[in-house]
Amino acid sequence: MKPFLRQFVAHRGAVVGLVLLLVVILVAAFASVWFAQSPWTMVGQPLLKPFESGEFPLGTDMLGRDIGAGLAYGARVSLLIGVTSTLVAVCLGVLIGAVAGYKGGAIDDLLMRFTEFFQTIPQFAMALVLVAIFTPSIYSIVGAITIVSWPPVARLVRSEFLSLKQREFVQAAVVIGQRPMRIVFTQILPNAMSPIIVTASLMTATAILTESSLSFLGLGDRNLMSWGYMIGAARTMLREAAWMSLMPGLAILVTVLAINLIGEGLNDALNPQLRKRGD
Amino acid sequence: MKFLSLLVFRLGKAVSVVLGVVVVNFLLIRLAPGDPASIMAGEAGATDAEYVNRLREQFGLDLPLIQQLLIYIKNVLQFDLGFSYRNRLPVIDLILERLPATLLLMASAFVFSLVLGVLAGVFASRSRYENRHKWVDSAVMSGALLFYATPQFWLALMAIIFFSLTLGWLPAYGMESIGAGLTGWNMVVDVAAHLVLPTVSLGCFFVAVYARLTRASMLEVMGMDFVKTARAKGVPSGQVIRRHVLRNALMPVVTFAGIQLGQMAGGAVLAETVFGWPGIGRLMFDSLSQRDYQLLLGIFLVTSTMVVTFNLLTDLLYRFIDPRVDQGATP
Numbered sequence: 001m002k003p004f005l006r007q008f009v010a011h012r013g014a015v016v017g018l019v020l021l022l023v024v025i026l027v028a029a030f031a032s033v034w035f036a037q038s039p040w041t042m043v044g045q046p047l048l049k050p051f052e053s054g055e056f057p058l059g060t061d062m063l064g065r066d067i068g069a070g071l072a073y074g075a076r077v078s079l080l081i082g083v084t085s086t087l088v089a090v091c092l093g094v095l096i097g098a099v100a101g102y103k104g105g106a107i108d109d110l111l112m113r114f115t116e117f118f119q120t121i122p123q124f125a126m127a128l129v130l131v132a133i134f135t136p137s138i139y140s141i142v143g144a145i146t147i148v149s150w151p152p153v154a155r156l157v158r159s160e161f162l163s164l165k166q167r168e169f170v171q172a173a174v175v176i177g178q179r180p181m182r183i184v185f186t187q188i189l190p191n192a193m194s195p196i197i198v199t200a201s202l203m204t205a206t207a208i209l210t211e212s213s214l215s216f217l218g219l220g221d222r223n224l225m226s227w228g229y230m231i232g233a234a235r236t237m238l239r240e241a242a243w244m245s246l247m248p249g250l251a252i253l254v255t256v257l258a259i260n261l262i263g264e265g266l267n268d269a270l271n272p273q274l275r276k277r278g279d
Numbered sequence: 280m281k282f283l284s285l286l287v288f289r290l291g292k293a294v295s296v297v298l299g300v301v302v303v304n305f306l307l308i309r310l311a312p313g314d315p316a317s318i319m320a321g322e323a324g325a326t327d328a329e330y331v332n333r334l335r336e337q338f339g340l341d342l343p344l345i346q347q348l349l350i351y352i353k354n355v356l357q358f359d360l361g362f363s364y365r366n367r368l369p370v371i372d373l374i375l376e377r378l379p380a381t382l383l384l385m386a387s388a389f390v391f392s393l394v395l396g397v398l399a400g401v402f403a404s405r406s407r408y409e410n411r412h413k414w415v416d417s418a419v420m421s422g423a424l425l426f427y428a429t430p431q432f433w434l435a436l437m438a439i440i441f442f443s444l445t446l447g448w449l450p451a452y453g454m455e456s457i458g459a460g461l462t463g464w465n466m467v468v469d470v471a472a473h474l475v476l477p478t479v480s481l482g483c484f485f486v487a488v489y490a491r492l493t494r495a496s497m498l499e500v501m502g503m504d505f506v507k508t509a510r511a512k513g514v515p516s517g518q519v520i521r522r523h524v525l526r527n528a529l530m531p532v533v534t535f536a537g538i539q540l541g542q543m544a545g546g547a548v549l550a551e552t553v554f555g556w557p558g559i560g561r562l563m564f565d566s567l568s569q570r571d572y573q574l575l576l577g578i579f580l581v582t583s584t585m586v587v588t589f590n591l592l593t594d595l596l597y598r599f600i601d602p603r604v605d606q607g608a609t610p
Contacts, residue, residue, distance in 0.1 A: 013424075113295075116296075117296055117299050119538075120296050120541065120583075120586065120587060120590060121296070121299075121300060121541065121583045121586070122541040122542070122544040122545045122579075122582050122583060122586050123541060123542065123545060124542065124544075124545025124546065124548065125544060125545045125548065125563070125578075125579055125582050125583075126579070127545075128545075128548065128563070128567070129307065129575060129576065129579050130307075132567050132570075132572075132575060133307050133310070133572065133575075134310075205428070209428075209430055212430050213430065213431070213432060213549055216430075216432050216549070217548070217549070217552065217564060217567065218567070218568065219567065228430075228432075231430075231432065231433055231436065234436075235436060235553070238436065238439060238440060238444065239444060242440045242444065245433065245436050245437075245440075246437075248433075249429075249430060249433030249434075249436070249437070252430045252433065253425075253428050253429050253430070253433075256428035256429075256430075257424065257425065257428035260424065260427060260428055261424075
């Protein structure tokens with residue numbers, strides 16, 4: 001584990017990303033401590049500018065809701081949806097990729113056709129259609145993001161399985177009579193973990209961007225305050241209160257950037273042979 | 280002969296994807312909460328049971344599912360995508376009316392991001408390779424990282440605040456100045472001015488993608504022996520970059536460009552919504568807020584068809600540019 005840590009820390013961007021992400025996680029965790037009121041309640045005068053009132057340092061929106069509270073509660077939603085949908089998508093991708101790569105033949109062909117289909121169609125439009133038809137809720141949003149984001153994992157896992165199943169230690173496991181399930185879970189999958197982790201970290205960033213785009217278009221969960229919704233609401237007040245849309249956007253930018261930096265650091269630390277390429 | 284069989288193979292694949300989208304669309308209509316007949320009746324503003332039953336019969340909703348699917352496919356093949364009761368027009372007419380605006384925006388964003396991204400990637404890799412002006416490389420890479428994480432719709436709003444509301448340089452809404460009645464060259468200039476902000480905010484993310492891709496691909500080619508040979512025999516550095524490296528490094532960028540178009544089609548919904556661009560993305564947003572599912576799914580089908588067609592074209596183009604690629608070697 002030590003060389004991994006040293007590699008990761010050597011990537012300065014990754015450390016910055018980790019610190020930024022920890023800040024976002026802390027804000028999300030303590031949202032209800034710092035802001036006892038729900039972010040939807042009217043707490044002050046509408047349209048207070050940032051720093052205009054000591055009570056609401058980030059200002060209030062056109063309904064007098066605290067923007068600071070919105071940001072803190074929005075962090076919860078972004079992280080929750082980003083992590084959940086990535087976890088589900090990785091499980092689905094691993095399942096399909098593992099079956100395709102391990103079984104090969106006609107099953108592989110069929111599953112890869114299926115994967116290619118989901119990779120070809122415009123992903124964001126598909127997510128939009130799914131959420132709209134199944135009515136916006138946290139479940140439909142997580143489901144839609146999962147459905148459009150699993151294919152890269154499946155392809156990755158399949159190619160890892162194709163090459164790993166030729167290796168001697170896997171052949172040896174076959175010869176001593178281990179069952180396929182055991183070979184997959186104890187021999188092949190642990191050795192395919194590093195690229196999966198890297199892909200998953202980058203997928204989380206994309207999922208957060210997708211969620212914010214959906215809620216910007218009004219397809220967010222009506223009960224949850226989210227950054228995309230805040231920007232969407234600020235859009236109608238662009239002329240009167242341009243600053244309203246600034247902070248939630250920066251919040252998304254910082255979170256996604258942090259996760260991307262961590263992903264790159266993980267990539268360097270886990271796949272040292274790729275480092276020579278220079279990215 | 281080989282090319283012909285490849286063409287047939289690729290064409291078959293493209294058609295099967297479109298057919299898949301048709302089936303998904305059909306299933307989504309059936310899975311949508313609520314009975315389609317009563318939704319349609321609601322859209323038409325009627326509620327009595329007899330009318331609902333007549334609708335059910337008229338649209339074949341009382342037939343077995345598989346038969347309904349076949350009817351649906353037959354209708355789609357005849358370009359009948361249903362009727363939008365909100366707009367009182369067939370879905371296909373609505374889409375065709377809006378399609379040119381979207382194609383214009385996507386073409387312009389595509390060219391913008393490809394040209395700027397490849398240029399940035401070339402300069403970055405060159406400064407790294409020659410170990411001079413290394414700040415160029417750092418600047419390009421940091422910029423790419425930043426744009427890679429910026430939500431596109433937010434960038435669009437910031438651009439409006441800065442360039443339209445504060446500086447007043449560029450129009451923020453629509454495709455042409457309303458009521459100006461411009462013609463000829465003036466109209467072209469007017470549309471171009473309206474095109475700038477949507478193009479930039481839709482394209483920025485892809486500039487970052489292409490810059491990173493070009494840079495990585497260039498650095499890989501720069502390490503190859505034939506580049507060393509070219510330098511050793513004294514070919515000027517700029518010529519090595521242009522003739523030897525860039526030509527070979529562009530291949531993965533071209534393939535990727537075809538794949539990326541799907542993402543851009545989705546991004547167009549956001550850009551068109553923010554800038555009020557009268558394309559199918561904006562139409563999709565309107566259909567969302569009006570719960571006009573026939574229209575929504577029609578747009579999804581047309582967008583998918585567009586993306587599949589473009590993928591097919593880049594795929595064939597790729598083979599045309601680089602004959603070494605055979606069918607088995609594609610990613």
